[in-house]
Amino acid sequence: MKTETRKEEIINTAAKLFKEKGYSAVTMRDLATAMGMKAASLYNHINSKQDILKAIIISIAEEFTNGMTTIINSEVSNIDKLKKIVALHVNITSRNTNGMASLNNDWMHLEDQLEYYLQLRDEYETNFLNVIKKGISSSEIRQSNPEIIMFSMLTTLRSLYLWIPKKEDLNANDLAKSLSEVLIDGINI
Amino acid sequence: MKTETRKEEIINTAAKLFKEKGYSAVTMRDLATAMGMKAASLYNHINSKQDILKAIIISIAEEFTNGMTTIINSEVSNIDKLKKIVALHVNITSRNTNGMASLNNDWMHLEDQLEYYLQLRDEYETNFLNVIKKGISSSEIRQSNPEIIMFSMLTTLRSLYLWIPKKEDLNANDLAKSLSEVLIDGINI
DNA sequence: TTACCAAACTAACAAGTGTTAGTTGAAAAT
DNA sequence: ATTTTCAACTAACACTTGTTAGTTTGGTAA
Numbered sequence: 001m002k003t004e005t006r007k008e009e010i011i012n013t014a015a016k017l018f019k020e021k022g023y024s025a026v027t028m029r030d031l032a033t034a035m036g037m038k039a040a041s042l043y044n045h046i047n048s049k050q051d052i053l054k055a056i057i058i059s060i061a062e063e064f065t066n067g068m069t070t071i072i073n074s075e076v077s078n079i080d081k082l083k084k085i086v087a088l089h090v091n092i093t094s095r096n097t098n099g100m101a102s103l104n105n106d107w108m109h110l111e112d113q114l115e116y117y118l119q120l121r122d123e124y125e126t127n128f129l130n131v132i133k134k135g136i137s138s139s140e141i142r143q144s145n146p147e148i149i150m151f152s153m154l155t156t157l158r159s160l161y162l163w164i165p166k167k168e169d170l171n172a173n174d175l176a177k178s179l180s181e182v183l184i185d186g187i188n189i
Numbered sequence: 190m191k192t193e194t195r196k197e198e199i200i201n202t203a204a205k206l207f208k209e210k211g212y213s214a215v216t217m218r219d220l221a222t223a224m225g226m227k228a229a230s231l232y233n234h235i236n237s238k239q240d241i242l243k244a245i246i247i248s249i250a251e252e253f254t255n256g257m258t259t260i261i262n263s264e265v266s267n268i269d270k271l272k273k274i275v276a277l278h279v280n281i282t283s284r285n286t287n288g289m290a291s292l293n294n295d296w297m298h299l300e301d302q303l304e305y306y307l308q309l310r311d312e313y314e315t316n317f318l319n320v321i322k323k324g325i326s327s328s329e330i331r332q333s334n335p336e337i338i339m340f341s342m343l344t345t346l347r348s349l350y351l352w353i354p355k356k357e358d359l360n361a362n363d364l365a366k367s368l369s370e371v372l373i374d375g376i377n378i
Numbered sequence: 379t380t381a382c383c384a385a386a387c388t389a390a391c392a393a394g395t396g397t398t399a400g401t402t403g404a405a406a407a408t
Numbered sequence: 409a410t411t412t413t414c415a416a417c418t419a420a421c422a423c424t425t426g427t428t429a430g431t432t433t434g435g436t437a438a
Contacts, residue, residue, distance in 0.1 A: 006385080021297060024213035028426060040427080041386050049426065105294060108210060148367050151352050152345045159344035167336075178337050195415080217396060229397080230416050238396065 007045045010035060012098070014052045019101035019161075023053055023109045054113050056102045061120045063092050068127050078135030082153070083180045085128065089157040090176040093164055100161035128154065153183050196234045199224060201287070203241045208290035208350075212242055212298045243302050245291045250309045252281050257316050267324030271342070272369045274317065278346040279365040282353055289350035317343065342372050 013034050017026040028049055032039040046052055067088040071081050093100045110117055129150050135141035141149070156179070164175070202223050206215045217238055221228040235241055256277040260270050282289050299306055318339050324330035330338070345368070353364070 022211055022213055022294075024211055025298065027424075029424085037385090038387065040388080040429095043427070044385050105211075109214065144371060145367050147356075148371050151348070152341075152368070152371050155345045155348035155351075156341045159340070159348075162344075163340050178334050179341070182333060182337050182341050216394080218394085226415085227417065229399095229418080232397070233415055 010042060010045055011052055011055050015056050015096070015098035015102055018053075018056070018106060019098045023102065023106040050109075050111055053102065053106060053109060056099045057107055057110060057117060058113055060092065060096060060099050060103050061117055064088070064124055065120050067092070068124055072127055072131075077140060078131050078138060079140045079184060081131045082135070082184050083176075085131070086153075086157065086180050086183060087176040089160055090164075090172050090179065093157075093160040094172045097161045097165050100158075104158055104161065125150070125154070156183060199231060199234055200241055200244050204245050204285070204287035204291055207242075207245070207295060208287045212291065212295040239298075239300055242291065242295060242298060245288045246296055246299060246306060247302055249281065249285060249288050249292050250306055253277070253313055254309050256281070257313055261316055261320070266329060267320050267327060268329045268373060270320045271324070271373050272365075274320070275342075275346065275369050275372060276365040278349055279353075279361050279368065282346075282349040283361045283364075286350045286354050289347075293347055293350065314339070314343070345372060 010031070014026070014031050017030060017034060020026075028039040028042060032042055035042070068085070071084045071088065074081065074084070076084070107117055107121075108114070129146060132141060132146040132149050136143060136146060167175070170178075199220070203215070203220050206219060206223060209215075217228040217231060221231055224231070257274070260273045260277065263270065263273070265273070296306055296310075297303070318335060321330060321335045321338050325332060325335060356364070359367075
């Protein structure tokens, strides 16, 4: 019950392949080859291809939900909440760039868990938008279309998985700081 | 030779399906059903599934290349060049949101044309980055990491295909203006 | 030793894949 | 009136897909 390493190895390898070609284009034989085994052997560890995708995406989505809840409930300014959101994305993405690719690109291939995923995403975006709206109301944030601000921030943050692996020299803290500078100080009053 | 409408219908329908599920997950039978015909009949109009993807992606990529060339050669400030780049994305994306989805998500499934596509993308990003760097040198743009600025702008612009269809009420000019406000006035000095 | 168990294997399946060949009926061109 | 062209069709192909069943192997516990 403690060392589920083989299963996790498979899931991590799958995430890497999914990042390169997408869920649908990766076959169980591709995955098996990458693991150095035969396709049928994978089923000693996992139940189905779909279960792999579920394991990758849902755990990350829940990390975001939990992170957002903590931020929402923290007693700081709305600008500082936005900075925490930036750091949350940098943090989660740094630890699992491959998984983030699946979350971004293959969520629609979720079957049983699709509805749940969409619910989490919806709530997340609602919370995000509320921080921005409150920031505008309280004059922390420049008067501007809050949806465009969120869209701009969120798409940038969602694309971090593409960018972080190319900039290994930049550590997470520095990146979060630079990103906040570009994303937030721009809209800051 | 003038009215290639049937072929174009197939390509546009394919782009719509590719947007929803991705190139690999869309079968020729899916496409045929969406067109109201049998899979084999598609081949009276197109050569292969791969050719459809090529037709979708390469034409858009070349539009971007041409647009960027015009902008680079125009005699305006670097900030105004950035605003023109924003407008270029809004314009191309508005006219073909489905195709933009394929360009963003399925370019890696290009076969013969993959190298060519990557070359166009590389050049585009180099030009984009140069405008930002020059803008910083000439003190039009706030001193900041030019790559992060480009990354932030480009990922937002590349995600427009997700956003434009949801905001039909906003016309292209207004959207370009609002986006420039958020993306550029933030970094503007 | 014996029994057990995790984790690999081979073989096979039914269904689905992109694509080709050849055919048909209707419309357009001659 | 005849031929050609267009755009659909049926049938089939060779291959790939996710997955299951049953077997083998090597190490660990009894």
